[in-house]
Amino acid sequence: MVSDNSAKEELKRAIDIVELIGRYVELRKVGRNYVGRCPFHGDNDPSFNVNREKQSFHCFGCKKGGDVFSFWMDYHGTTFPEAMRDLAEKYGIPYTPSFYSPEEKKKSRARRSLFRINEISAKYFEHTLEDPKKGAPGKTYLDRRKIPPDSRAAYRLGFAADEWDGLLKQLKKAGVDTGLAVDAGVIVRGNGGKLYDRFRGRVIFPLLDQRNQVVGFGGRVLDASVPKYLNTPETPVFHKSDFLYGLPAAAPGIRNSGRVIVVEGYMDCIALQCHGLSEVVATLGTSLSKSHIRKLKGYGSEVFLVFDADEAGKKAAVRSLPLFLNEGVSARVVVLEAGYDPDSYVNAFGLDAFTEHIEHAPGLFDFFIEQQAETGDGSVEQNVRILEAVLPLLSSIENDMQRALYVQRISQHIDVTEQVLWDELEKRPDGRGRQNTVTRRWISPAGGTIEKRFDALHILNLLVHHPETIETLKSYNCTCLIEDAAVRDILVAIFQLYGEEEQCSFDFLHDRLESEEARRHLREAYFEGSRFTGDEVDLALAEIETKIENRRLAESLAGAGHDLEALNRVLELKRLRDTAAGRPPATVQS
Ligand SMILES: [Zn+2]
Structure with missing residues (x-):
C-alpha cells in the first residue's frame, strides 16, 4: 500500500x-x-x-x-x-x-456513492436505448432529430422507458441503498413513501463534468407533454447554476479557436457539434451565471451567446451584460432568424450559414445599445432613456480602461459628449468617475518603481530571492524589526531551517508554515520576483543593519530611564556612531 x-x-x-x-x-x-x-x-x-x-x-x-x-x-x-x-x-x-479525517471520509464516501449510482443509471439508460423493443421510441426520436449513432455514443445518450420501476429494480439488483438513490435524484419518494423512477418515457442526456463523471441527468419528452425538460435536482455533486453541458467534449475546441459558443439546450449543443462545430456548450435552460462565465474565461475565450430571436431571448442577452462587464470578458450576441433555434437552424441551412452569423455577431454592449435605440425615434427623450439604462452598467465596470472605452462608444452612439457622461458618472452614488484609478494588485517586479522602504515584506523578499543574505540577516536578529506575526513566522522558520537542511526549499517551507496567511506571504514573495538588483542587495543589508542599531538605541534609551549615567553613555554612543556615519548629531528632545 x-x-x-x-x-x-x-x-x-x-x-x-x-x-x-x-x-x-x-x-x-x-x-x-x-x-x-x-x-x-x-x-x-x-x-x-x-x-x-x-x-x-x-x-x-x-x-x-x-x-x-x-x-x-x-x-x-x-x-x-x-x-x-x-x-x-x-x-x-x-x-x-x-x-x-472522519469528516472528509464521510463526505468523500457520500459523493462517491452518488457518482456510482449515476454511473449505474447512465449505463442502464444507454442499455435501454439499445434494446430493440424498449428503446425503439427513443431511437425513432433521435433519428428524427438527426443525431447519428456515434454522437449518441459520445454523449452517452440513453432512454428511460415509460415505466415506474425499471431503474429502481436495476439499482436494487446492484445492491444500491434506495435512500441514496433518492439523494442522487434518480429515484423519487412519493407521498406515502412509495419509490419510483424520476425519468420515464424520456430521452436521457447524462450530465458529465470536466472529469467525465456523471453528475446528473437531463430528460426530454418525446411528445408535447410537460415538462419538456426534466433535470436531476440539486445534489452534492450537481449544481445547475454552474453546470455547462458539453464542456468535456468542447474544451479542446475552445482552446484551439479561442472562442466558445453558448447555447441554451443540449440538443442545440449536440446538433452543432455533430455538424463539426466543436467549441459549443449549453446552459441547462438557465440564464448564464457568474460561475459559468468564470469557468469559461479560464480558457481565454471570447464568448458568443446564441439566443432565440424572440423577446425573451433578447432580454436574456441584455440581462447578461453586467455579468460580462464585471468579469471583464468580451461577449458577442448571435440572434437567429425568428422561429429557429441553433438545432433547427443548422439542420435547415448547414454549418456555413450558422458560422456566417457567428462572424457577424455584434458585441454584447453594442447589441444592448441597439436594443435600447430600436424602440425609439432618436429623440432627446430617447437618448436620456438610454443614458439612464446605461449609467448603472458603466459604473458597475471595475476596470477603468474598459469604462473609458465604453464611455467613448456610448458618446458616439447617442449625441452626448464624453465629458457629459463622465460628469454623470461622477454624480452617481458609487461615483466611478474618470479619476478613479484601478488599485493594481500586482506588485511590480524588480526594476519597477518600488519605493525602497525596508518593511517586513522587503526583508522577506530579500531572504527568499537572495539566500546568500540569510546568514547575515540571521546574525542581525532582524526578526525584531517585523511586527506582522505571519511574516515573522516565516523568518523564524527560514532561520531555523537554515543550516539544518541542505537547502531551504519552497515546498518544505510552505508545508511547514502553520497559518494560511504566512503561506500566502511566502507565495507572494516568491511570485513577485526579486525587488532588488545586484548591488541593491548590499545597500539593503546596510540599511537593515542601521535600522536594527537605531532600534537597539531606542530601546536602551527607554531602558535607561532616570539613570543619568546610563543615559549619558548611550547618548555618547550614538554621537560617536552618527559622526562616523557623517550624520548630524542627534538632538535630544524633551
Ligand atoms: Zn483570484
Missing part, C-alpha cells in the same frame, strides 16, 4: 503544475512565472500566477494559492482525498487512501 504522504510526494513529482492548470486556465509565460486570469474571482488583470520550479500557484487578486492539490480541490470542488485519488488516477500513480 502506498501511504498518503509518499503518494503525495510522488504525485507532486509526476505532475507539471503549469501543464495541469494550463488545461483549465490559459497561461502566458512572463519571466519565471506563467500568468492568466484567475478562475476563482472576477479577474480583469491577469493576477493568477503559476510557477513550475515551485510547483505552486498564487493569485494576487483573491489570494488563493497552493500546490496542485489545492488547485484541484478549489477548481473541481473536491475534498483532499478526492483530489489525491483523481490525480493519482490521471497520472497512473498507485494510491490507496489511508488516513483522512
